[in-house]
Amino acid sequence: MPRPKVHPDRRELAEVESTESYAPRDRVWVFREGEWDPGIIYDASGFAATVICRSASARGNEIEIRTARFLARRDSIVPAIDTLTYV
DSSP, rough: OOOOOOOOGGGGGGGGGGGGGGOOTTTEEEEEEEEEEEEEEEEEEEOOEEEEOSSSSSSSSSEEEOOOOOOOOOOOOOOOHHSSOOO
């Protein structure tokens, strides 16, 4: 799936996957700070997912917790995040 163009609050519920459908190392788009950024799933439950993202303001990565509305599957590969070895 390409980078979503719609704000999470305007997504159709039918296109929002449950967080429990994600597994560690799944590639996702994560809505944060007003835009969709690439990330990978670290862990997920029926309530939320822990996601690793590239930091927008510092060097390195950030870990965030997001509910399903703020996640979308990602097909494209982003080497800076997809090659992490600690996931």
